[in-house]
Amino acid sequence: MATAPAPLPDSPSPVPPKYQPLASSSTHLRRRKLASTLFYLLCFGVTLLSFFLLAWIMSGIFKQGIPYLNQQFLTSFPSRFAEQAGIKSALYGSVYVLCVTAVFAIPVGIGAAIFLQEYAGDNRFARFVQVNIANLAGVPSIVYGILGLALFVRALGFERSVLSGGLTLGLLVLPIIIIATQEALRGVPNSLRHGSYALGASKWQTIRRQVLPIAMPGILTGIILSISRAMGETAPLIMMGALTYVAFVPRGLRDGFTTLPIQVFNWTSRPQVEFQAIAAAGIIVLMTVLLSLNALAIFLRYRYNSRL
Amino acid sequence: MNTSSLSNLADKAMSESPTRKAETPSARNSTPQFNVAMAAAGEQNATPVIVEAEKINLFYGTKQALKSVSIPFHQNTISALIGPSGCGKSTFLRCLNRMNDLIEGCRTEGEVTLSGENIYTKGVDTVMLRQRVGMVFQKPNPFPMAIWDNIAYGPRLRGIKNKAVLGEIVEESLRGAALWDEVKDDLKKSALGLSGGQQQRLCIARALATKPEVLLMDEPCSALDPISTLKVEELMRELRGAYTIIIVTHNMQQAARVSDTTAFFLLGELIEMGASAKMFTDPSDKRTEDYITGRFG
Amino acid sequence: MAMENPATSQIPVAGGAATLGSVAKNSESLSATRKKPLEIALFWIFALCAAVTVFTTFGIIAVLVTESAPFFREVSLARFFGEKEWAPLFNPPHYGVLSLICGTFLVAAGAALFSLPMGLLAAIYLSEYASPRARNIMKPVLELLAGVPTVVYGYFALLFITPLLQNGLESMTPTLQRVTGNPNLFPTIEVFNALSASIAIAIMTLPLVASLCEDSLRVVPRALREGAYALGATKMEVSLKVVVPAALSGIMASFILAVSRAVGETMIVALAAGASPKITLNPLESIQTMTGYIVQVSMGDVPHGSIGYQTIFAVGLVLFCITVLMNLASISLVKKYRHKYD
Numbered sequence: 001m002a003t004a005p006a007p008l009p010d011s012p013s014p015v016p017p018k019y020q021p022l023a024s025s026s027t028h029l030r031r032r033k034l035a036s037t038l039f040y041l042l043c044f045g046v047t048l049l050s051f052f053l054l055a056w057i058m059s060g061i062f063k064q065g066i067p068y069l070n071q072q073f074l075t076s077f078p079s080r081f082a083e084q085a086g087i088k089s090a091l092y093g094s095v096y097v098l099c100v101t102a103v104f105a106i107p108v109g110i111g112a113a114i115f116l117q118e119y120a121g122d123n124r125f126a127r128f129v130q131v132n133i134a135n136l137a138g139v140p141s142i143v144y145g146i147l148g149l150a151l152f153v154r155a156l157g158f159e160r161s162v163l164s165g166g167l168t169l170g171l172l173v174l175p176i177i178i179i180a181t182q183e184a185l186r187g188v189p190n191s192l193r194h195g196s197y198a199l200g201a202s203k204w205q206t207i208r209r210q211v212l213p214i215a216m217p218g219i220l221t222g223i224i225l226s227i228s229r230a231m232g233e234t235a236p237l238i239m240m241g242a243l244t245y246v247a248f249v250p251r252g253l254r255d256g257f258t259t260l261p262i263q264v265f266n267w268t269s270r271p272q273v274e275f276q277a278i279a280a281a282g283i284i285v286l287m288t289v290l291l292s293l294n295a296l297a298i299f300l301r302y303r304y305n306s307r308l
Numbered sequence: 309m310n311t312s313s314l315s316n317l318a319d320k321a322m323s324e325s326p327t328r329k330a331e332t333p334s335a336r337n338s339t340p341q342f343n344v345a346m347a348a349a350g351e352q353n354a355t356p357v358i359v360e361a362e363k364i365n366l367f368y369g370t371k372q373a374l375k376s377v378s379i380p381f382h383q384n385t386i387s388a389l390i391g392p393s394g395c396g397k398s399t400f401l402r403c404l405n406r407m408n409d410l411i412e413g414c415r416t417e418g419e420v421t422l423s424g425e426n427i428y429t430k431g432v433d434t435v436m437l438r439q440r441v442g443m444v445f446q447k448p449n450p451f452p453m454a455i456w457d458n459i460a461y462g463p464r465l466r467g468i469k470n471k472a473v474l475g476e477i478v479e480e481s482l483r484g485a486a487l488w489d490e491v492k493d494d495l496k497k498s499a500l501g502l503s504g505g506q507q508q509r510l511c512i513a514r515a516l517a518t519k520p521e522v523l524l525m526d527e528p529c530s531a532l533d534p535i536s537t538l539k540v541e542e543l544m545r546e547l548r549g550a551y552t553i554i555i556v557t558h559n560m561q562q563a564a565r566v567s568d569t570t571a572f573f574l575l576g577e578l579i580e581m582g583a584s585a586k587m588f589t590d591p592s593d594k595r596t597e598d599y600i601t602g603r604f605g
Numbered sequence: 606m607a608m609e610n611p612a613t614s615q616i617p618v619a620g621g622a623a624t625l626g627s628v629a630k631n632s633e634s635l636s637a638t639r640k641k642p643l644e645i646a647l648f649w650i651f652a653l654c655a656a657v658t659v660f661t662t663f664g665i666i667a668v669l670v671t672e673s674a675p676f677f678r679e680v681s682l683a684r685f686f687g688e689k690e691w692a693p694l695f696n697p698p699h700y701g702v703l704s705l706i707c708g709t710f711l712v713a714a715g716a717a718l719f720s721l722p723m724g725l726l727a728a729i730y731l732s733e734y735a736s737p738r739a740r741n742i743m744k745p746v747l748e749l750l751a752g753v754p755t756v757v758y759g760y761f762a763l764l765f766i767t768p769l770l771q772n773g774l775e776s777m778t779p780t781l782q783r784v785t786g787n788p789n790l791f792p793t794i795e796v797f798n799a800l801s802a803s804i805a806i807a808i809m810t811l812p813l814v815a816s817l818c819e820d821s822l823r824v825v826p827r828a829l830r831e832g833a834y835a836l837g838a839t840k841m842e843v844s845l846k847v848v849v850p851a852a853l854s855g856i857m858a859s860f861i862l863a864v865s866r867a868v869g870e871t872m873i874v875a876l877a878a879g880a881s882p883k884i885t886l887n888p889l890e891s892i893q894t895m896t897g898y899i900v901q902v903s904m905g906d907v908p909h910g911s912i913g914y915q916t917i918f919a920v921g922l923v924l925f926c927i928t929v930l931m932n933l934a935s936i937s938l939v940k941k942y943r944h945k946y947d
Contacts, residue, residue, distance in 0.1 A: 028467045036839035043730035046723050050811050054750050057761050111654030119648055131936055133658050138862060138932035140869025142896050143665060146921045150668040171661050204647050232754025235871035239903050261756045268760045268876055276764055283757050294752040298745045439837035449828035452851045462836040518836055
């Protein structure tokens with residue numbers, strides 16, 4: 001049984017001579033090492049390049065827009081004259097729309113996540129809903145605009161109002177909130193739920209007193225990310241007919257509105273250079289708010305992850 | 309190489325195991341196989357030293373994991389490294405093919421020579437080193453590709469492209485790892501479909517395919533069931549004579565069964581090293597004795 | 606639906622100090638009491654919340670189908686997919702949606718050409734090469750950048766990339782003339798062109814691809830990498846021949862998602878790609894995508910109810926179907942991948 005071990009084929013095989021000195025290297029090995037180094041440089045270069053590209057975008061926009069960024073820009077309505085134009089109505093419009101979005105999407109999103117994670121087991125309905133949500137997260141935003149146009153603007157008769165816009169964006173970000181909340185709920189150890197049940201708590205008591213508080217940072221991250229996503233969305237609002245020239249501040253849910261990204265889009269698509277420059281100023285305002293929101297969310301997540 | 313059928317091998321393994329467990333260490337010496345081993349280990353000069361570690365100090369950050377460990381390993385013998393968990397035996401094993409280089413914050417001092425060359429001097433290529441010093445891990449880690457591609461992976465890296473040559477190497481390696489008869493019809497199937505024991509023998513075959521001088525085995529049987537373990541042990545004995553095998557094991561019976569020499573580690577230090585038969589019957593250090601008897605008793 | 610055992614749910618937790626009375630009340634027969642109405646109500650409220658997502662999908666399908674039905678009564682599918690031209694507002698009108706689809710995929714393919722390989726390489730760098738410290742800085746920055754609104758990239762495409770391309774092409778013209786031997790060759794790039802939009806979409810999807818691919822690569826067990834190193838593989842060989850193949854389904858999923866994103870991207874193409882639908886493979890020309898067309902019509906003064914207006918629902922339906930197919934492919938790949946290393 002235990003005779004000499006396998007004599008590996010040695011005559012025809014072009015295996016390099018066995019046991020070369022460690023420090024020597026054949027041409028073939030040198031080539032492999034060189035390829036490996038080049039590959040490293042390529043990966044590193046591409047990573048650097050992608051950061052460079054983004055830095056380039058930001059600095060370009062910053063240079064264009066900063067001269068126009070002043071108090072008058074923030075407090076004026078849009079105008080036919082670039083130097084008098086401002087983003088007051090867009091700022092108010094964004095805030096109004098986002099309030100509607102938040103009031104609708106946050107409770108519904110959290111509720112749906114609680115249902116999927118805590119109540120629904122692993123049945124076909126739950127699996128269907130899950131795939132449906134993942135798919136909705138990837139549906140182009142303009143399709144939500146079509147839905148908002150047909151459903152809110154026309155069928156429900158909300159017109160081209162803050163309410164229609166907010167609800168449309170609410171549907172758009174719902175999958176993001178649900179997915180993030182589910183993720184957070186999944187992170188709560190089952191032992192906590194069992195411990196609570198063992199003390200005679202009901203399902204809802206367990207969720208409210210044990211599960212939700214622990215999952216809160218994760219849920220909060222999802223909420224912030226989804227609000228910032230809604231804030232940057234342009235296409236669905238244009239689609240459902242948000243106005244591009246608004247020289248008033250919306251007074252209620254049924255008023256017309258414009259938002260920051262729509263205003264930026266509008267200015268960008270004009271041929272005059274001055275309007276393109278104030279578009280850049282608008283972008284700076286938009287990005288400042290958005291990036292602060294995102295940075296807060298990411299900070300929350302990383303802190304939360306490192307705590308776990 | 310004599311590749312008897314699988315059932316034969318399994319039968320043999322099965323029939324041997326109960327008797328072996330009942331044997332006393334001294335009785336085991338009468339097995340002819342182990343007499344040869346004893347001779348090799350006992351005389352020290354029977355085969356030349358191929359790998360020699362000298363005064364290895366290893367640090368993870370500021371924590372010292374190995375303290376001045378020096379061990380010679382003789383060509384074509386099986387050496388076992390034993391000791392309680394966390395004693396540094398696996399860490400030491402990974403020094404021998406510089407796998408510790410991959411760990412952030414790990415620093416090694418001292419010398420390891422392979423056929424007289426220090427593997428820690430500048431200019432030593434870890435790629436070349438690892439071609440010559442193969443390794444088998446605790447958990448089988450087949451690549452998620454076909455069995456054939458798993459075995460051909462190493463030779464392909466060396467630039468062998470000829471399918472016929474690769475096929476020959478694949479067959480020889482699988483035969484060498486006593487796996488050929490079980491998988492010869494499924495070479496194109498994913499290696500992940502194999503059982504744990506088969507996966508581990510596949511990993512051994514994969515290591516053999518690069519024709520290493522030395523084969524390091526890091527608790528190769530810890531994730532396997534007893535029958536698979538016996539097959540791997542059988543395999544090790546068959547490979548002895550052509551390969552220098554260094555094995556880390558938690559299982560002292562295994563160390564006694566397969567190895568020629570045994571080294572005992574405790575808290576990062578080498579306590580004692582010698583012929584396995586002597587180590588397991590008449591250890592010179594009290595701590596070795598405590599460890600061995602503690603486990604056996 | 607896995608409602609919990611009624612035996613556990615009806616005993617209320619009595620705040621801080623449980624009075625004797627309430628305890629006594631709880632020791633009534635377990636089977637006699639009914640589930641609290643609040644618990645039942647909440648169950649149905651949460652279920653309704655989940656159902657909102659299902660309604661959304663059905664709502665989208667219903668709107669797209671019913672609103673485009675009049676259009677398809679007028680224009681046969683054969684005409685819709687058979688004609689070469691898209692000019693629904695002209696007289697006589699043409700309804701060949703292929704030119705919009707072609708524009709969409711020209712832009713998306715161009716973007717994929719840049720963003721997929723670059724994203725994967727950046728992901729390999731982050732997961733295989735970068736030190737933990739570098740990764741802990743770069744990964745959040747990537748995620749931060751994934752949140753830049755698309756209208757910003759549209760601005761950038763129109764006002765930075767296009768002029769850059771125009772200048773670049775101009776300075777290359779003498780060389781091109783020499784190489785081709787044609788002194789009358791004056792390649793031009795239009796103000797609105799597919800290439801600028803492609804580049805901007807590539808920059809937009811790059812962080813997404815890099816971040817998702819990096820997640821997939823990191824799931825590959827360390828043992829596989831060590832196995833390859835132990836066989837004497839170089840770092841590149843470990844990355845490309847073991848880690849990437851092992852993570853392939855996850856990588857493919859993120860690729861598909863990125864392409865789906867590019868197909869559905871609206872603001873960049875609306876600003877930079879132009880409004881001239883045509884079947885072409887030349888990225889230097891002005892084209893129109895499905896999304897670009899929808900925006901153009903919805904901003905114009907096409908009367909509601911006219912066949913010209915209904916086209917946006919027909920185009921929207923095509924867009925929706927294409928992206929849903931891609932999303933489902935991506936979702937099933939992700940599922941497959943998750944099971945692999947559980």
